[in-house]
Amino acid sequence: MAFTATTSSITVFGNKRIVIGSYTNTAGSSGGDIVTGLLSVDFVSLTPNVAAVLPTTSVGVDETLPLSGGTVTVATGTDENGYFMLVGTGSA
Numbered sequence: 001m002a003f004t005a006t007t008s009s010i011t012v013f014g015n016k017r018i019v020i021g022s023y024t025n026t027a028g029s030s031g032g033d034i035v036t037g038l039l040s041v042d043f044v045s046l047t048p049n050v051a052a053v054l055p056t057t058s059v060g061v062d063e064t065l066p067l068s069g070g071t072v073t074v075a076t077g078t079d080e081n082g083y084f085m086l087v088g089t090g091s092a
Contacts, residue, residue, distance in 0.1 A: 003032025
């Protein structure tokens with residue numbers, strides 16, 4: 001089981017940092033950790049990359065927000081790929 005998350009951009013908006021990227025699941029994986037580099041995470045948006053919304057497709061955050069620390073555990077559909085946007089403060 002393999003989950004990878006790749007950050008494509010980090011920007012600052014006011015006093016918040018926004019981390020944008022993509023995730024990939026292979027070999028039956030259904031989620032994993034996104035290491036953000038943030039000190040705290042206030043908001044997480046996950047968007048599956050699927051042709052249509054399927055009833056078996058679900059994504060979620062396996063954390064209580066705001067999260068102290070920059071590693072966010074997510075749950076996704078098996079072998080599902082998609083995109084993430086995280087908003088938080090500071091940088092590690």
